[in-house]
Amino acid sequence: MQMTGAEIFVECLKREGVEVIFGYPGGAVLPIYDAIFQQSHFKHILVRHEQAALHAANGYARVSGKCGVSLVTSGPGATNAVTGLADSNADSIPNVCFTGQVPLAMIGTDAFQEADIVGITRSATKHNFLVKKVEDLALTIRQAFHIATTGRPGSVVVDIPKDIGFATCDFVWPEEVNMRSYQPKTSGHAGQIKKAVRAMLQAKRPMLYSGGGIMNARGSAALLKTLAHQLNAPVTNTLMGLGGIPFDDKHFVGMLGMHGTYEANMAVSHCDLLVSIGARFDDRVTGRLDAFAPDAKVIHIDVDPTSISKNVRADLPIVGDVGIVLQQILDELSHQGGVPDMEALKIWWQQIDEWREKDCLHVEQSDEGAIKPQTVIRKVHDITGGNAIVTTDVGQHQMWAAQHYGLKEPHKFLTSGGLGTMGYGLPAAVGAAMAAPDEPIVVFTGDASIQMCIQELATAYQYRQKIVVVLLNNAYMGMVRQWQEMFHESRFSHSYFDSLPDFAKLAEAYGGVGLRADTLDELDKALKTAFAAQESFVFIDIAVAKEENVFPMVPAGAALNEMVLA
Amino acid sequence: MRHTITILVENEFGVLTRIAGLFSARGYNIETLNVAPTLDETVSRLTLVTYGDDKIIEQIKKQLNKLIPVIKTEDISHMVHLERGMLMLKMIDAGERRQALQDAGAHIIDHDEGNYFIAEFTGAPEAIDAILEQTDAEYIIEMTRTGPVGMRRGSKGFVV
Ligand SMILES: Cc1ncc(C[n+]2csc(CCOP(=O)(O)OP(=O)(O)O)c2C)c(N)n1
Ligand SMILES: [Mg+2]
Numbered sequence: 001m002q003m004t005g006a007e008i009f010v011e012c013l014k015r016e017g018v019e020v021i022f023g024y025p026g027g028a029v030l031p032i033y034d035a036i037f038q039q040s041h042f043k044h045i046l047v048r049h050e051q052a053a054l055h056a057a058n059g060y061a062r063v064s065g066k067c068g069v070s071l072v073t074s075g076p077g078a079t080n081a082v083t084g085l086a087d088s089n090a091d092s093i094p095n096v097c098f099t100g101q102v103p104l105a106m107i108g109t110d111a112f113q114e115a116d117i118v119g120i121t122r123s124a125t126k127h128n129f130l131v132k133k134v135e136d137l138a139l140t141i142r143q144a145f146h147i148a149t150t151g152r153p154g155s156v157v158v159d160i161p162k163d164i165g166f167a168t169c170d171f172v173w174p175e176e177v178n179m180r181s182y183q184p185k186t187s188g189h190a191g192q193i194k195k196a197v198r199a200m201l202q203a204k205r206p207m208l209y210s211g212g213g214i215m216n217a218r219g220s221a222a223l224l225k226t227l228a229h230q231l232n233a234p235v236t237n238t239l240m241g242l243g244g245i246p247f248d249d250k251h252f253v254g255m256l257g258m259h260g261t262y263e264a265n266m267a268v269s270h271c272d273l274l275v276s277i278g279a280r281f282d283d284r285v286t287g288r289l290d291a292f293a294p295d296a297k298v299i300h301i302d303v304d305p306t307s308i309s310k311n312v313r314a315d316l317p318i319v320g321d322v323g324i325v326l327q328q329i330l331d332e333l334s335h336q337g338g339v340p341d342m343e344a345l346k347i348w349w350q351q352i353d354e355w356r357e358k359d360c361l362h363v364e365q366s367d368e369g370a371i372k373p374q375t376v377i378r379k380v381h382d383i384t385g386g387n388a389i390v391t392t393d394v395g396q397h398q399m400w401a402a403q404h405y406g407l408k409e410p411h412k413f414l415t416s417g418g419l420g421t422m423g424y425g426l427p428a429a430v431g432a433a434m435a436a437p438d439e440p441i442v443v444f445t446g447d448a449s450i451q452m453c454i455q456e457l458a459t460a461y462q463y464r465q466k467i468v469v470v471l472l473n474n475a476y477m478g479m480v481r482q483w484q485e486m487f488h489e490s491r492f493s494h495s496y497f498d499s500l501p502d503f504a505k506l507a508e509a510y511g512g513v514g515l516r517a518d519t520l521d522e523l524d525k526a527l528k529t530a531f532a533a534q535e536s537f538v539f540i541d542i543a544v545a546k547e548e549n550v551f552p553m554v555p556a557g558a559a560l561n562e563m564v565l566a
Numbered sequence: 567m568r569h570t571i572t573i574l575v576e577n578e579f580g581v582l583t584r585i586a587g588l589f590s591a592r593g594y595n596i597e598t599l600n601v602a603p604t605l606d607e608t609v610s611r612l613t614l615v616t617y618g619d620d621k622i623i624e625q626i627k628k629q630l631n632k633l634i635p636v637i638k639t640e641d642i643s644h645m646v647h648l649e650r651g652m653l654m655l656k657m658i659d660a661g662e663r664r665q666a667l668q669d670a671g672a673h674i675i676d677h678d679e680g681n682y683f684i685a686e687f688t689g690a691p692e693a694i695d696a697i698l699e700q701t702d703a704e705y706i707i708e709m710t711r712t713g714p715v716g717m718r719r720g721s722k723g724f725v726v
Contacts, residue, residue, distance in 0.1 A: 122584065123591050127634040147634060180726070181576050181637040306628040309621070 005134045006035035006165040009098070012141040014041040015173060018069050020060060020434045021045070022053040026073025027113060028100025031165025045434060045463065048455040050077050052427035054084020054155075055453070058093045059414050059431030063389060065218050067149050068095040068431070074102055075113030078159075079120065083421060085155040086124035090418025091240060092212055092304075094153035096144050103163040104132065117159045126154030134167040139174050146177040151184030152304035153216055184303065188320035188328050196275075196299050196316055197332045203273035204344035205295075206233040209256065212240030212417065213278010213302060214410060217323030221410040224277065225249065227326060230333060232345050234352055236264040238279050239402055240417040247386065247406030253352060254361075257285040258554050259399040262360035265552075265560040267352055268293050275299045278322040281311040282418070291559030301325050360552045360565055361403055370545040371523055373397060373472045377404040380442055380470060383527050388440040389432050390414065393425040393449030396478035399550045401444040423452030426469065430456055433465040440531065443469045447500055448477045454506070460537040461511035468530045469539040471503055474546045482549045507539030515540045568597070569623050569643045570716050573612040574726055576635040577603060581610065584633050594618065594626055598651075598713020609637065609726055613649075613715045637726055642718050649714035653687045653694045655701065656708040663705055670697055682707060690714070 003011065009032050013021070022045045025033045036044055047053045050072045057068030068088070072081050078099040088095035102111040118130045127147050129140050140158055148156040200206060208228055214220050221244050228235045228251040235245045236256040245252045254261030256268055265287075268274065274296040279285070286292040292312060300307075300314035301322055308317045318325055363374040377400050380388070386406050391414040392398040398415055407413050414432060416424040425443045432441050450471055460467050480495040504514030515530065517523040517540060530538040552563045575581045582601055589596045597615040604611050616626060623641070630639050655672075657663055659682050664674060667685045671693075676684035687697055691714050698709070717724065 118580065119583075122580075122587055179634070182634050304632070306625065306632050310625060 001171050002168050003171040004031070004035070004166055004168050005137050005160070006031040008134070008137050008171055009141070009160070009165070010035045010039045010041065011171060012138050012173075013069065014039075016141070016145050017066070018042045019066070021069040021071055022047055022056040022060070022431065023071035024050050024053055024073065024077060026077050026100060028074035028102060028162045029071060029098075029160075029165075031162065032071065032098070032100070032160070035165075043434075044071075045430070045459065047427065047430070047459050049453065050080035051083050051423065052430070052453050052456045052459070054081050054088065054095065054097060055421075055424050055427035056431035056434075057095050057097075058084065058088045058091075059391060059428030060435045061093050061095060061431075062215065062414050063411055063432045064435035065411070067145055068093065069098075070095070071098045072100070073113070074100040074117070074162075075115045078117045079115055082121060082124055085121055085157065087416055087419045087421045087424065088155040089125055091416065092153050092216060093155070094148040095155040096148045097155060097157050099157055099159045101130070101159045101161040104161045105163075107161065117157065121157045124155070125157050126152075128157035128159065130159045131161065131164055134164050134169045137164060138172060142174050142177050143179065146179070147182065151182075185319050186321045186324055188301070188318040188325040190328075192316060192318045193325070193328045193332050196318060197329060197336055199273055199297060199299060199316065200231055200233075200275065200333075201336070201338040201340055204341055205270060205272040205348045206231055206275065206340075207267050207271035207273065207296070208233050208235040208275050208277060209238070209268065209279055210235065210241045210244045210277040211238040211279025213322040214241055214244040217278065217321055220278075220323035220326055221245065223323065223326035223330060226330060230330070231340050232342075232349075233340075234267055236260070236268065238282070238285055238417070239415060241279060242402060242413040243407035243410040246408050253356070255402055256560070257282075258287070258556075259403065259550050259552065260554075261403075262358050262552055262563055262565065263352055263355040265554065265563055266355045269559070269561040270351070271296050273297050273299070275301070277301050277326070278303070280307040283311070286311060286560070287554045287562075288557055288559045291561070358565065367520065371517070371520060371542060373400050373474070373544040373548055374404050375520075376470060376472060376523065376542055376544065377401055377444065379523065379527060381405045383531055384440050384442065388412070388442045389429075389436060391425045391428040391432060391441070391443050393443075393445040394420045394422045394479075395446045395449055396474070396482065396548070396550050397444050397446045397472040400472070405444075422449040425449065426453050426456045426460070426467075429467045430459050430463075430465060433460070433463070433467055437465075441465075441467045443467060445469060445471050446478060447471060447473045447475060447497065450503075457507060457510035457512060457537065457539070464536045466534055467537040469507070469537060471539065471541045472544045473500070473503070473541055474544050474548070475500060476546060478548075479550070481547070485549070486555070503539060503541035507537070512537040512539055517542045567619070567623070567643075568615065568617045569641055570647070570649060570714065571614045571616065571627065571630070571639055571641050572716060572724055573614060573630060573639045574604075574637040574724070575610050575612065576637065577608050577610045578635055581635050584635065585612070585614070585630070588629055588633065589616075592625075592629065594622065600713045600715050606726065613713065615713055640718075640724050642716055645718045646720070647716055647718040649690055649716040650688055651691050651694055651712045651714040653697065653711040654709070655685045655687075655706060657683055657685065657701075658705045658707060659683045660705065663702070667697070667701070670700070672697065
């Protein structure tokens with residue numbers, strides 16, 4: 001059947017099962033927007049800035065398990081999207097972004113709103129395409145989704161010149177995508193699995209360390225829990241891996257790394273077997289490399305071979321999809337029928353419980369004193385039963401959310417881990433709300449971060465999303481201030497604001513409910529209001545202790561067992 | 567250590583930039599890079615010479631394979647293999663210089679008696695280095711050389 005490029009675009013998205021896209025129109029994508037106007041297969045959510053379209057698609061992808069999709073115009077539309085592309089790529093979130101481009105004949109002429117998007121986004125994406133013929137469009141879209149969602153997921157750009165939207169050709173849907181140059185491995189090498197299981201059964205001080213790979217391999221969190229229970233091994237999560245095991249599972253020892261728990265970091269430092277499951281030994285996790293897990297044999301399970309032995313040498317690498325490999329390991333465990341070393345594990349757990357007794361996340365909250373930011377997170381946990389979808393921005397509040405909002409389930413902690421993008425939280429919540437409109441959604445944000453994408457309150461209002469924005473307002477770029485205090489002799493160079501807006505009024509101006517809390521009483525009232533039935537979003541501006549620091553902390557360049565507790 | 571890596575890639579625009587970009591973004595060294603089409607018009611073949619310790623070379627190979635259009639790679643440095651590059655020298659035509667180069671295996675491909683000549687030499691990178699070393703630099707007007715292309719010995723081929 002003859003179709004225009006714009007119609008092919010719509011048809012392909014429909015066939016890919018796309019239900020929602022996030023976008024912002026402009027000249028180069030007008031033909032596509034015209035086709036979108038005339039269809040009803042998927043919804044289009046109008047954001048207020050292209051960066052937010054990418055973060056929203058990212059949030060949507062994480063909650064729904066589907067690929068995120070966005071559509072932006074050429075030139076400034078596409079350059080605005082770059083941060084979101086880099087963000088999704090760093091966190092391995094499947095995200096396909098369609099960018100408009102100037103007409104084919106004008107490429108290279110410095111035309112109005114022309115930017116070399118394939119060039120600019122090459123290192124911010126897993127792969128990118130420029131469509132040069134309308135006949136190539138369907139296959140390119142198919143390949144883009146395939147690449148974004150398989151192997152180690154990531155962001156993919158498809159750059160579409162304006163005239164391709166108008167051009168016509170016979171529509172052919174490629175039933176299969178088979179790329180000889182791209183064949184990601186899925187199952188782990190059987191011999192390696194056998195060896196891994198043997199090592200797990202022999203270990204006297206085993207430790208499971210899981211990351212975002214557990215989120216990408218849907219269903220694998222249950223396997224992780226089973227493995228931990230069968231081996232009676234402690235589990236630690238990375239920031240990206242939180243929710244991989246329920247916070248109240250007795251095998252969970254908390255997050256590891258720079259702001260991880262004392263017990264998690266000590267356990268990693270003393271274990272004799274470290275099993276990394278869909279994690280990549282990021283520098284925020286390992287601290288000083290030569291002192292990281294010094295006594296451990298390292299098993300590294302990852303779908304991306306480049307992650308293995310990049311920072312920490314793996315004694316036993318297993319390349320494959322984390323879900324499939326975990327199932328293989330469980331099968332092999334029951335096949336070998338062995339039991340772990342109960343005697344040794346008893347001593348190991350005694351040691352871990354001793355570390356736990358430090359109670360490293362303890363907070364003193366006085367009734368009259370300033371509201372501690374950690375208190376806010378804990379109250380939100382309680383009122384939502386640990387079941388909300390939580391998004392964060394970047395800074396101290398992000399670390400407190402990771403430490404104090406215990407998560408019951410996977411796919412509910414949305415944060416910018418790899419790139420650390422301030423401005424991620426609110427648009428990610430907008431995306432999450434499209435995937436799970438009936439679930440409570442909380443944004444933990446800071447007074448600096450929120451101002452990077454605050455315009456998305458308009459989007460939240462337009463679609464009447466019941467997002468609760470919890471602003472831990474310390475009137476500082478708290479994380480920057482903390483580092484200046486600790487490492488730059490308290491010279492607070494440009495890390496505070498003299499003119500913060502009245503956030504509650506601003507929220508009202510955007511159409512939502514704006515609340516302010518200066519005392520614990522007001523906080524309790526505000527939270528009650530916020531989580532009661534509302535028309536749209538609620539924004540709570542909470543005055544928290546201004547100079548609170550995040551602890552425990554492994555200073556940059558120190559070893560994990562050199563944590564500072566307070 | 568020096569490594570010679572041969573790579574088969576999809577013959578599509580931008581592949582070279584992806585490879586060069588990978589090296590610059592991650593701070594790896596490229597000593598030379600040769601790219602040309604193959605008999606199969608959908609495939610290009612590259613020979614890349616790089617250096618680094620074992621850990622870096624391992625990452626380079628993995629990162630190359632991770633690029634979507636890369637079909638396969640082979641590090642031929644550890645195998646019995648052959649490398650050949652080409653040298654072109656434009657020199658002042660004086661004394662025995664032309665003859666000396668011919669004796670060393672070079673071909674004279676252009677020549678204006680008593681004025682200048684151009685010699686062409688094909689050989690292993692070390693042989694090219696040796697020729698350059700024995701040639702009097704004062705008489706060289708212009709020099710250009712390619713990075714090597716390479717393949718392993720034996721009857722097995724590196725093909726798609
Ligand atoms: C886009 C961007 N710019 C700068 C930074 C560096 N940075 C990290 S945390 C931070 C301060 C965040 O302040 P706020 O949002 O108020 O959170 P707090 O630390 O006070 O909780 C800054 C500037 C960043 N991560 N992202
Ligand atoms: Mg702040």
